Amino acid sequence: MTTATALSGVIPPVCTPLTPDFEVDTASLTRLVDHLLDGGVDGLFVLGSTSEVAFLPDGHRRTVLETVVGHVGGAVPVLAGVIDMTSLRVLDHVRTAVEAGVSGIVVTAPFYTRTHPAEIARHFRAVHARSTVPVYAYDLPVSVHSKLGAELLLELAAEGVLAGVKDSSGDEGGFREVLLGRRDRDLTGFSVLTGSELTVDAALWMGADGVVPGLGNVDPHGYVRLFAAARNGDWAAARTEQERLFKLFGLVHVGGPHMGRSSSALGAFKAALHLRGIIDSPTTALPQIPLSPEEISRVAKFLTDAGL
Template identity: 75%
Template sequence: MTLPTSLTGVVPPVCTPLTPDHEVDVGSLVRLVDHLVDAGVHGLFVLGSTSEAAYLPDRHRRTVVETVTAHVAGQLPVLAGAIDMTTPRVRDHVAAVTAAGADAVVVTAPFYTRTHPAEIATHFRALAAASPVPVFAYDLPVSVHTKLPGDLLLDLAAEGVLAGVKDSSGDEGGFRELLLGARARPDVTGFSLLTGAELTVDSALAMGADGVVPGLGNVDPDGYVRLYAACRAGDWEGARAEQERLCALFRMTGAGDPARMGGSSSALGAFKAALHLRGVIACPTTAEPQVQLSPEEVGVVGKRLAAAGLL
């Protein structure tokens, strides 16, 4: 489908279900997409952090995009991550995901190499020139070790290079400055500002954000759709109550023992365990070399689901 002039709403970063031998579980992926679409989400983002894109070989990335775009069949926009270290490698991913049907691409700053803002700008300009679909910036300093400067993002938006940004920086003050900057510049139009902070969606929308890209939205898309609707209706008390319920549910991401696994293993393992417990995916396997949750840790996830009314 053609991407809307300005992307808004709930756009979950879709988990990638895997089989026990670490192949893409296409049947479970289709069920997950139906689970999200049936909840009323406004778009889908594949091959992001929650999709475990960094762990997936290129053939798995291709399978994910082809499966999702074919199944959605234009009902919703599908954004695809084109994430890699440097411009030539990302350009190849842009070509691959757009050939597979993606409606937009999502791109980080270069990483591994140490880059200057001028090089980051050149990176985005080159990719926009090569891409047949809109380009969204992915501000993810925890992973790429570069915080995208707000002025740079707005300049690139004014040039028509960027269609929006997914802000996963954790810098709420910086995100607010970006929102204010976009509002103050008449040359910035149709630029979507999406928060990736699933715990503060109500406040981000109150500040003027266009939407949310919540990893927890895989587990409870209905909750995020209700939250978004309440905010848009000005029902801030209802939004606060829904947000606080989702905050309690999010505590499942701490189910993994930090003495034996990292935060990514714990969070992604919790999302997949929750989807498995809810009957959406067949297997909660996470990609190598992440540590799998133990039965006891999965039990913690189950208790969080039950408390949230999802079991």
């Protein structure tokens, strides 16, 4: 839901289903969107990390945007990642996303080259100047090698450059610093969303507006129940749901030492969606390594144990 203060609720980062020859499977993508909407989510985030954005060429990105925005038809906000290494490249993605009709764009700090905080601020200001939709920062230091500090985020929020942040840093102290700074500066329109799907109940208790959970592709209903319990002040129910989701999240570790974490986690999400009959193929983008039949059977066990 979008409130008078900030974007809030459950906003999953949508997986990008691919055909076995690595094209975007638009039929599976629309089924996945319907699955998420049926789960009661409050918005969708396409072309993020869980969407394999780093692996997708520009044509694939455009197909995802047009498919999801067209299919949703304004039923919920659609945020789009405009993630790339440097500002000029990001500005190209901004233009494409805005033309596709997204509700907001999500931007990381520049990466590949090391970037000074003053340059990061300039980057976000440049994106805001070119965008006709709200700009959300994506704090992802494990991938971009730059932590978005609370002071920088709050300064840009006060300027009207940033409408919010998705925090996937895992830095709970820094997360609380942003929440406290927002309150102290009366930045009620600045949305603070957690991307840490294992501690959502704690983040909401601290005052977060919502969650962007990769596991929400597999079980959107669970995250919607968790958010509703927290909103109603039923923290025991929120904790119970979080603990069930915590156990389900173990499926991201089914891949063995012969593959990277991305191959294991994104492969598990897609295997789960395939096993649930939502997407046609669990294919992940090159050069990720596919899960073996035995590893996929372990994903099935996690689904069974979670009541899915």
